[in-house]
Amino acid sequence: MPFIQFDHKPLFFTLRRSERAKRLHIIARASVFEVVAPWHIKNRAILQFISQQRRWMSKQLQRQTKKALEPKTVWPSQWLAGERISYRGTTLLLLVEYGREYGICQQEEKLMVTLPWQTKCTEMENVVQKGIERWYQSQAMQVIEASLERFCPILGRWPKAVQLKQQKSRWGSCGITERIYLNWLLILAPPGTLEYVVAHELAHLLYRNHGPRFWHKVSQLMPDFAQYDQWLNRFGCYLKPS
Template sequence: MEGVTLRRSARAKYLRLVVKPELVELVVPAGVSERQAKSFLEQHRTWLETQRREMEKRVGQRPVPVRFTEHPTIPWQGRDLPLKIEDIPGKRLKVAVDDSVRISIPSFAGDQRDAWARHAFKEWARRWLRGQVQRSVERHAPKHGLQPREIRIKAMKTRWGSCGPSNDININWLLALAPESVLEYVVVHELCHIRERNHSPRFWALVADHLPRWQGERRWLKTHGLGLLKRFP
């Protein structure tokens, strides 16, 4: 299966193709032979080629990674805010966000100025996002007893969130840059995986019980998500 990575999964119930910027993956449930997998791939070859072309087109239009010292704006909660960077004496890094994003870095940073600003913003955003996620969990978890064991804010290259086998919830720090409603959707999505470890109709019904308009937030991620992932590698 040239150009397609085969991954066997004990949790998968159906054969499915996953198209990502860096690979195409065929997920194969236990008990499905390689011959059956190849047959499935051939049946979906036209669909796969269409998806590949779309992915190449989207990746080709990806934004340039942000250089904090050169870019006039930065995304925050779904809006592009003015970005202001100032050099200050001492060693302390400071970030403040209201109607603009202001980052203060030591004047001795020199040619590391951009790296220092990026690090300061990322760490501040992660701390801020943890509080937002915790509040969202507190709003939604009691309704169906969907209590995570732990919440982690992480850098994730291709995913917005995940729910581990021990009910640990991982959330991509870049969701600090997305609208608040999109963050809430991802949190609810992962909480619902505590009950339903799949994307069955029962799973989506559970999501809808928390967020009746979840489809709009999912569409936002499909439209704008890749841009955020590529802008902040």
């Protein structure tokens, strides 16, 4: 696919000649630009036009990238079949059915919730919500336990205990008793975000402040931590129920 560079970054485009087109113009599509040209315009003139539009194309690409990073709707308006719920930076289609006993099963891009036959219609939404929140917490703990196995041998220290909470103003904390508390809402964020907060709190086992030694230790545990820290600063507010 042809491209043109701006600020050392490639801008990919396709060319479409049209009998209807009266002038050269560019349509910004997902990470690719479509250049539309009348039949009589020569290729040299088209390339010159694209070169003149590089700055505009670069701004459009940045805008698309920023929009793609924004989290999807996190909290559904209703906890009923057909809604989409957030999980690990994407959304799952919520399906609800009746069965012998309660259960939750993720099937690719779907989350199937099975309710006992005796569940009343008036109680359905509340039962589904509470069940999914428990599922979120169990999924979060699985990620946390895997992160501890990954980071603690590098750190040379293990916390006394790890507990999930839904904190209003914090993503995590590490007390003087070496107990770590983590916000389970982080399971809604893109992969790597919860893992970063685990690494962050583990580093507090060695350094109580946020000085240079602390951040150096975090980078040893997770070299690419900065992108997840920035994501939380920009979009963390989306994770918390309004």
